[in-house]
Amino acid sequence: MLPSFNYYQPASLQEALTLLASLPRPKKLLAGGTDLVPALRRGELYPANVVSISGLSEMKEIKMERGLILIGALAAFSDLVCPPCFEGAHRLVAEAAGQIGGPQIRNQGTIGGNIVNASPAGDMLPPLVALGARVRLCREAGERAVFLSDFLGDAGGACIAPEEILVEVSFPALPVNAAGSFVKLGRRNSLAISRISAATVIIYDSYGRIEEARLALGSVGPKPVRVPSAEALLKGQKPAPDLLEEVVASVGEAVGVLLGSRSSASYKKAAVRGVARQVLQKADPRFMNSGEING
Amino acid sequence: MVEMKPFKIISKVNGSTVELGVNPGRRLIDILREDLGLTGTKEGCGEGECGACTVLINGRPVNACLVLAPEMNGKEIITIEGLTPEDELHPIQEAFLEAGAVQCGFCTPGMILTAKALLDKNSDPDEKAVKTAISGNLCRCTGYVKIVAAIRLAAAKLAAREGSI
Ligand code: FES
Numbered sequence: 001m002l003p004s005f006n007y008y009q010p011a012s013l014q015e016a017l018t019l020l021a022s023l024p025r026p027k028k029l030l031a032g033g034t035d036l037v038p039a040l041r042r043g044e045l046y047p048a049n050v051v052s053i054s055g056l057s058e059m060k061e062i063k064m065e066r067g068l069i070l071i072g073a074l075a076a077f078s079d080l081v082c083p084p085c086f087e088g089a090h091r092l093v094a095e096a097a098g099q100i101g102g103p104q105i106r107n108q109g110t111i112g113g114n115i116v117n118a119s120p121a122g123d124m125l126p127p128l129v130a131l132g133a134r135v136r137l138c139r140e141a142g143e144r145a146v147f148l149s150d151f152l153g154d155a156g157g158a159c160i161a162p163e164e165i166l167v168e169v170s171f172p173a174l175p176v177n178a179a180g181s182f183v184k185l186g187r188r189n190s191l192a193i194s195r196i197s198a199a200t201v202i203i204y205d206s207y208g209r210i211e212e213a214r215l216a217l218g219s220v221g222p223k224p225v226r227v228p229s230a231e232a233l234l235k236g237q238k239p240a241p242d243l244l245e246e247v248v249a250s251v252g253e254a255v256g257v258l259l260g261s262r263s264s265a266s267y268k269k270a271a272v273r274g275v276a277r278q279v280l281q282k283a284d285p286r287f288m289n290s291g292e293i294n295g
Numbered sequence: 296m297v298e299m300k301p302f303k304i305i306s307k308v309n310g311s312t313v314e315l316g317v318n319p320g321r322r323l324i325d326i327l328r329e330d331l332g333l334t335g336t337k338e339g340c341g342e343g344e345c346g347a348c349t350v351l352i353n354g355r356p357v358n359a360c361l362v363l364a365p366e367m368n369g370k371e372i373i374t375i376e377g378l379t380p381e382d383e384l385h386p387i388q389e390a391f392l393e394a395g396a397v398q399c400g401f402c403t404p405g406m407i408l409t410a411k412a413l414l415d416k417n418s419d420p421d422e423k424a425v426k427t428a429i430s431g432n433l434c435r436c437t438g439y440v441k442i443v444a445a446i447r448l449a450a451a452k453l454a455a456r457e458g459s460i
């Protein structure tokens with residue numbers, strides 16, 4: 001038995017927003033339940049009111065519109081694994097979603113929940129940060145859109161009011177001459193704490209040089225971090241193995257500064273270099289030495 | 296303490312309509328086991344890690360220990376008891392027996408439902424597809440080799456059955 005609370009199942013987003021505005025705190029939104037239910041059970045949360053939005057099918061849609069990819073916050077991870085809009089350069093979204101938990105968790109957990117709970121090991125976050133995603137938040141009185149990187153707090157957690165609902169995540173579709181990839185260390189859910197991940201997006205000019213590169217790392221801090229020094233090294237260059245070594249070294253340095261003297265620092269510094277190397281090689285095979293096979 | 300109002304749900308469990316007032320602080324697994332007597336669904340970790348509590352909701356495998364009872368509303372739920380009419384074995388169950396994929400049996404209902412969802416989508420999964428599909432179901436006994444073999448045998452049985460109709 002879980003702690004006592006009142007439970008509501010609104011039939012529309014509007015109804016949910018009205019409820020959230022009027023119900024007293026502490027209140028909690030329920031989407032997939034994969035984080036909320038265990039937290040209730042462990043007694044970490046004791047809301048007086050739980051508002052379930054899991055049935056709002058209008059928030060499950062995934063579509064492409066005017067150059068933007070729009071993902072409803074209630075899309076389950078397994079809904080993100082197959083759609084055609086996550087092929088090609090966008091496949092990092094599908095790759096990250098496909099590696100979360102086990103299949104059951106992927107059927108239940110939602111992208112919105114993963115973002116709002118903002119776990120340092122929230123696997124969807126590095127790819128979305130690399131893609132320059134924004135989130136749209138609604139409340140009864142209006143709505144706002146913010147960059148995901150600003151929505152995630154510097155001390156962990158997400159900047160969301162108890163009256164707000166994250167309804168959608170979006171990012172600009174990448175041009176045709178672009179690549180992207182995602183890599184994660186560690187496999188099972190229970191290893192979440194030590195799990196380091198990296199996502200990259202590379203946009204090329206018409207000569208095959210890197211016009212813009214974005215590299216986002218997960219689990220090295222309270223929220224995913226971009227690595228500007230590494231991104232600057234890549235800009236304007238042609239992908240090649242020696243360039244990769246320079247980039248990987250600068251990633252190691254940047255992470256060293258971030259982690260300081262924390263006890264996990266030396267492990268993470270080494271691990272992050274490996275993950276950065278892999279993610280770039282996966283995005284663009286020109287980073288590989290001839291004969292090297294990316295496992 | 297808040298006084299919890301029972302929440303009225305209407306859902307389909309193993310093909311029959313179920314109407315109940317449920318306490319929102321209970322979970323789907325509690326309703327199945329305690330109120331509906333469907334004890335084939337097992338509770339292992341209660342945390343979403345082991346898959347022993349796997350049931351199908353609208354055809355997809357989910358962990359019943361992570362679903363609040365009122366979330367059943369409007370859903371179609373299949374438990375291991377609903378796989379076939381009483382006293383009959385489903386080809387997946389036959390395959391598990393024949394391949395020796397059942398030892399203590401605690402993981403078996405969840406494994407079989409996960410296998411059913413896989414085979415409904417992919418009638419001829421290779422070893423990798425089977426392993427991926429059951430990656431959320433833990434087994435303490437078998438070492439998985441026989442479970443993987445059983446699911447592939449089940450695929451063959453289902454294909455043969457299709458062919459003979
Ligand atoms: S009991 Fe539900 S996943 Fe273990």
Ligand code: FES
Nearest residue numbers: 398399434435436
């Ligand atoms: S047969 Fe015992 S847990 Fe799988």
